[in-house]
Amino acid sequence: MTGRPLLLLDVDGPLNPYAAPGARRPEGYLTHRLLPEGWVVRNAPLPREEVEPLRVWLNPSHGEELLALPYELVWATTWMEEANTFIGPRIGLPELPYIRWTNLFGEDPDGLHWKTRDVVAWADGRPFVWADDELGLQDIAWIEANHPGPGLALWVDPRIGLRELHFAALREWAEDE
Template sequence: MNRPLLFLDVGGPVNHYAAKPSKRPDGYTPLRVPRVGAYPEHRGLSSRRRPLRIWLNPDQGRFLLRLGIELCWATTWDDEQSELDQTYVNAHHRGPGLLHRVNPRVALQGNDLHTLADFARSLDTPRAVG
């Protein structure tokens, strides 16, 4: 049986890209990710560019994995979520769908995690979240 997909925009919901660099939230681990050029003409640039600063919360990762939903990295959207996105999902997706905006300054918070857990519980999939 295929598990439902959670397209998770990492830049904002998981990593506080809009937070002040000097204010790492409690529970978050700083990581530096090398910038690797996606295009052949950018390959020489990666060694000269500073790595990306990423803050991840291991507890949130464990929580997301227990939802029983397949996690899919989805990043670099072209726009902010709008009613048009929900209309598109309703028209083109046969199963249940949830579009949920997360504030990029504070990333995933308790209310966001509860929303995801409630949605996961509404699906008929095995999971470990109680």
């Protein structure tokens, strides 16, 4: 293998288990109230001071666990560059490259997730794992048909977030590539 595979990381779902049962903060997580610019824009024309900050649950040990994986980490999230200011520092991640979406929340003619084509274009043939809570079977099939290298779409339950089983699967997948 030449170089490490990419780990394309969604935030809401994998790192922030926003759908945890009972709206209760999962054990090991800290609660943050964050007001990224991307969220202010989505709430337009509501003035910034009236926008409700996002409640984000983050596990401070996730950064170290992610950095220990044999992958190059890349943000693949609606937070885009703001993941580097709002998310990374809170879990101990350095500044990472991020995918700038061309079809943010857009419709796809083939019913794919709006991230899927950009993920494959960004990977540009390199082996990758894409961890996200919204991808579906059609995305998995499309990646298999359209990505020239190994590509794994790893669905993460937003009620649970990234857990040891995912880290184990990621280590195993990298070893096999």
